[in-house]
Each structure stands twice: as C-alpha cells, then as structure tokens.
Amino acid sequence: MGKVNRLKLAVLLSGSGSNLQAIIDACTAADYPAEIVLVFSNQPDAKGLDRARAAGIEAKSLGHKGYPGGREAYDHAVSELIAQSGADLVVLAGYLRLVSESFAKRWEGRLINIHPSLLPSFKGLHAHEQTIAAGVKYSGCSVHFVVPEMDAGPIIAQAVVPVLADDDAASLGQRILRQEHRIYPQVIRAIAEDRVVVGDDGRVTVHDSHSPDFAHINPVLARG
Incomplete structure (x- = not known):
C-alpha cells in the first residue's frame, strides 16, 4: 500500500493551544488525512508553542507589537513563513489578531x-459575554472560511450547546470549547x-462524512 498523501496544516495561535492539541491528537490516527507542518504564534511565550515542540512539530513565533511597517508588513512576514x-491549509486556532485583507x-x-x-451572531471579541447579555438560550461554535470581513466567511460546520440560567462567560466557554475540540x-x-464545497450562493455543502454525528453539526449534506 502506498503512502497516503496528507494535507499539510499551518496552525496559528496566540494562547494555550487547546484546539491545537485536539488537532495533534487527531493527526496521530493512521487514517487521518492531515499533518501539522508548522505552528506559529504572535506571542513568543504562548503555551501552544510548547505543545507543538513536545509533539515534534516546527514552532515559530514573531512578535507583532511595534513590528516595522505595521500590520500589512507583519502579515506578509507571517504569510511567507x-x-x-x-502548508496547504491555514488553521486559525485562537489566533487573537485580525488578519489583513491581503x-x-x-x-x-x-x-x-x-x-x-x-x-453570524456575536462576532468579534467577548462572544460569551455577548451571548449571556443577549439572553439567548443556545450558543455554540462555528468553523468558517476566513474572508477580509471579520467572522463573515462561509460557515462549514457548527455545534450547539445550551446556555444555562447560572452560566457565566467561563462556564459557557468551557462547554463550547469541548465542542470546538470535537468539530475542528x-x-x-x-x-x-x-x-x-462552497456553492455560488456562498453556502457550504459537506459531502458524505465518516463521522456519524457530522450531520448534527452541518445538516446540509450531499449523499454520494
């Protein structure tokens, strides 16, 4: 049997890297069709970099504060790395910077x-606080393609969790994070x-999934 070609991933993060860890764990499966070739952080002391190094993955950082030339120049440098x-696919996993249009x-x-x-509800920072303040009964997480407009790209998949009466941002955030680790x-x-597949209307279709619960996080399925 020939070697399986794996999609090469660059994972960008700013913090602890718990979503990175979920992806690292998935990549250890023999049948998983992706591998991480780079972990990058804009924070040189991000713990996610330690997770990458512990897994034998190349880890690089570049501080953004005071970078010569500003955001465009910084993003160009990151893009070159x-x-x-x-990498074939860039995965933002808690990367707390708005990427430039370029x-x-x-x-x-x-x-x-x-x-x-x-x-499209509760874009930007402090999503959990926004959710609780609005009084909605359900929240969750969304995986989407990135476009220049913040949090506005085509939605690939979502997972839903209840918002409980006694939730604060921390408790709701932990419940959602468990789903992030599952669906990413x-x-x-x-x-x-x-x-x-992204259609001409901007809607995403995910064709037959090996995961039996994928239909619950994206009901727009096309059967083979």
Whole structure:
C-alpha cells in the first residue's frame, strides 16, 4: 500500500493551544488525512508553542507589537513563513489578531477559523459575554472560511450547546470549547478529503462524512 498523501496544516495561535492539541491528537490516527507542518504564534511565550515542540512539530513565533511597517508588513512576514512550510491549509486556532485583507486574499479558500458563537451572531471579541447579555438560550461554535470581513466567511460546520440560567462567560466557554475540540478535527478531515464545497450562493455543502454525528453539526449534506 502506498503512502497516503496528507494535507499539510499551518496552525496559528496566540494562547494555550487547546484546539491545537485536539488537532495533534487527531493527526496521530493512521487514517487521518492531515499533518501539522508548522505552528506559529504572535506571542513568543504562548503555551501552544510548547505543545507543538513536545509533539515534534516546527514552532515559530514573531512578535507583532511595534513590528516595522505595521500590520500589512507583519502579515506578509507571517504569510511567507507559512508558504515556506509548504502548508496547504491555514488553521486559525485562537489566533487573537485580525488578519489583513491581503493575508485573507492570499490564502482565500485555504484559511479557516473557529469562533465561539453561532455565527453570524456575536462576532468579534467577548462572544460569551455577548451571548449571556443577549439572553439567548443556545450558543455554540462555528468553523468558517476566513474572508477580509471579520467572522463573515462561509460557515462549514457548527455545534450547539445550551446556555444555562447560572452560566457565566467561563462556564459557557468551557462547554463550547469541548465542542470546538470535537468539530475542528472533523472539518479538517472533510477538507482534506475534498468533501467541502462552497456553492455560488456562498453556502457550504459537506459531502458524505465518516463521522456519524457530522450531520448534527452541518445538516446540509450531499449523499454520494
């Protein structure tokens, strides 16, 4: 049996890297069709970098504060690091920076993000606080393609959790994070297997999934 070609991932993060860990764990399976070739952080002391190094993955950082030339120049430098890694897909996993329009356009269709709300509701920072303040009864997380407009790209998959009467941002956030860890590796698998299609209307279809519960997080399925 020949070697399976795996989708090469560059994972960008700013913090502890719990979603990174979920992806690392998924990549250890023999049949998982992706591998991480680079972990990058804008925070040199991000613990996610330690997770990457412990797993034998190349980890790089570049501080953004005071970077010469501003955001465009910084994003160009990051983009070049990604290109040099040979990555096919850029995965934002708690990367707490808005990417520039040029960055989003360079990686268009190859750049995904996970956001802790049911988009298009509660975009941007402090999504959990926004959710609780609005009094909604359900929240969750969304995996979407990244476009220049913040949190506005085509939605690939979502997972739903209840908002409980005694929730605060921390308790709701933990409940949502468990779902993030579940669906992000599933979405990456679907992309690697060429089962994710964006229609002319901007809606995403995910074709037959190996995961029996994928229909519950994206009911727009096309059967083979």
